[in-house]
Amino acid sequence: AQKVTQAQTEISVVEKEDVTLDCVYETRDTTYYLFWYKQPPSGELVFLIRRNSFDEQNEISGRYSWNFQKSTSSFNFTITASQVVDSAVYFCALSIYNFNKFYFGSGTKLNVKP
């Protein structure tokens, strides 16, 4: 069975602080994809990143970085120098190769205060 756990329900930080959102997944499949989505207060779901299970390279995109570790089944997301516009709910998701069903975590609400 597949499962995604985001243990942090809500996090509050002050602007310019770094923050890491945790994501732990469970699957017995060897080929899978991991995703992060952002849901700002306006409600839409914005795709941020996709990683496949064979690529454990960390990725950086501006102030965003992702750390994928198969050994701990984790795919954590770090925002450096957070900004108020980063305030949103962030979802981690897992998809099994060729099956294309998503398993979403319950989300982490990030509050960035000025």
Next chain:
Amino acid sequence: DADVTQTPRNRITKTGKRIMLECSQTKGHDRMYWYRQDPGLGLRLIYYSFDVKDINKGEISDGYSVSRQAQAKFSLSLESAIPNQTALYFCATSDHNFNRGETDTQYFGPGTRLTVL
């Protein structure tokens, strides 16, 4: 223009009414999905379709039905709405064309906020 559109964006209805939510996409993707989002529960899959002739139940299909009228259109119906179907509904699409390099990534519409009184 948005690649995945949903109509209506907001709807208030009464218990027992039939409601249809529509989703259209211009991404050319073959796979389409309907999810509902409830506070604290993340997104849950209602139905999904891998092509026009294919309809599959998700984890919470009871009380819902779908129709895939064309590759670009996927509609969700609530035959007799009830208050616990009050939620935010999302349509999503994904591509299974490996050559396009974005296979399996799901792209979401803006959501439909449905309230059943």
